[in-house]
Amino acid sequence: MEPLSSFFAVSVILLGIGIYGLTTKRNAIRILFSIELIYNAANLNIIAFARLRNPPIVTGQVLVLFTIALAAMEAAVGLSIIILVSRLNADIDLSKLSKLKG
Amino acid sequence: MTDLLFLAFAAVTVGAAILAIEARDLVYGAAALGIAFLGVAGLFFLLDAAYVGWFQIAVYIGAVVVLILFTVMLVGPKKGETPLGLKRVSLLAAMLMSLLLGMTGALANATAFPGPDSCGSGCDLSLFSTSLLKNYGVPLEFMSLVMAAAVIGALALSKTDRGQ
């Protein structure tokens, strides 16, 4: 088994990629990608910490099951919002989305 | 053997994640995102979490990626994204934040927190399901409530513009 630090490194790199995408991209779907990547970084972290502690606990897997379900719901709602926005606005560029401005 | 598998899964995950953010075509980006999820599922397998790994494949690639692909194809190709002009700052911020978290993680002692469901030799499926239903039964019920709310919300969102 690899040491905890190597799994942690992968998780941190995923998180960094997610944050980078979140801050540089303005396409709504691309931002959803970044959020999903951050979710995955967190999941990997939880499972690695739960498995590689001494003694290992099973709680990490339970928590990750919950996060995966939450991420799926978030994607469903987010994508329906994106489809709605694209119908109203003909563009899903978030920086051009100013309909709610008074 | 595990080392090689770990390196392969880690490389696939990170490479596909970068491709997902940077690919010019959103369909390729969504497919790369699917590959990244597959790599994370592989890392779950290495961590003896086989059930969660298969769950990840079924939910993320079977449902989330296919929904994203559907949305990308429905919304259609966009006229190029507006670059923010903050690329270097964002890269620096992301690296700094990761470094900070990495340091926190290095400081955290994984044995410090007492766990309710420690598994002596290995975390097998029966222990997992007992823990899920006994210790986390109430969160599970709340989860299904949230799930119902999400489904109803998505339906309501997609129905609102019928009249216009």
Add this chain to the structure above:
Amino acid sequence: MAPVLGPLQPIVDMLTSPLFLEIVLFPGLLSIAIIGALLGWLERKVTARVQLRIGPLYASPAGGILQMFADLIKLSFKELFVPENSDAFFFIMAPTTGLVLGAALVGLIPFAPGLQIANIEVGLPAFLAIITLSPTLILLAGWSANSKFPFIGGLRALFQQTAYEIPLWLSALGVIMMAGTMNLGQIVNAQTSGWFILPQALGAFIFLVTSVAEMERLPFDLPEAESEIMMGWQAEYPGVLFLAAQGPGFVKLYAFSALFSVMFLGGFLGPSFLPPLFWMLLKTLLIIVLIMLLRSTFPRVRLDQLLRAGWTTLLTLAIINIGITYILVVGFPTL
């Protein structure tokens, strides 16, 4: 064993090891290819018999049994091209990945005690998780062809998935509750005192219907409805690629029938005067013929009918089935 072949010994050992033979010969790749081709012949023959035709006849003395191999040779000599303005990467990648996934499904099935390529603890969820990937590939294949009917076929595959996926998983849950395990070999062993088809009759029915919908076979073959959208997502595929697009259908038919007999018909269990492998293959063949008869007797449903049936009737029945299974396993709930 003394190394008699010198440096070649490890290679010879690997080539004659049981796992390697299982992967290459049976139940692995070679047998999957041959069985897939034979199923193509069987399907044509069964459909023809139902419609009072003769079916393939000339390709060999034994009732045209080599017809699919003749088709294979014909298709492999056709010109291989990628349509103009299509996305070549996904166009080629989607059907070939589909073939690999189909073969992976067969690797999870226990054909006899010990005759199983991947004996994993969570075999049943793994099978269903691999199956969920195929609509994604079909959507990509339909999109990549950059043509109307393939894209409609891909979208239909996606909508169809939302209809059958949840009842499929819920009907498998009944078997998991009865057996108390997700390992396919242990599910078979849990049926020594009685096959699950009797207590799980409702679950077996839902599983059969949803798996036919998942395989996109005839009452539910909306993504490739040849009389509506001309083979749907497969419309643009030429030559060998058409074969690669058709292949997963037959491999999935084989794998799903084997899974059905493992889950509900006691798998390789049977009277001991014949080997377990015989019983397993016999049951699988029966299910395959049943599904083929469905194809030639039922008309195609519409998409809205399928979605309504999936989200109302099948989902309700699946939840009722779980309630029945709870009473069978635990007993009546006492308050």
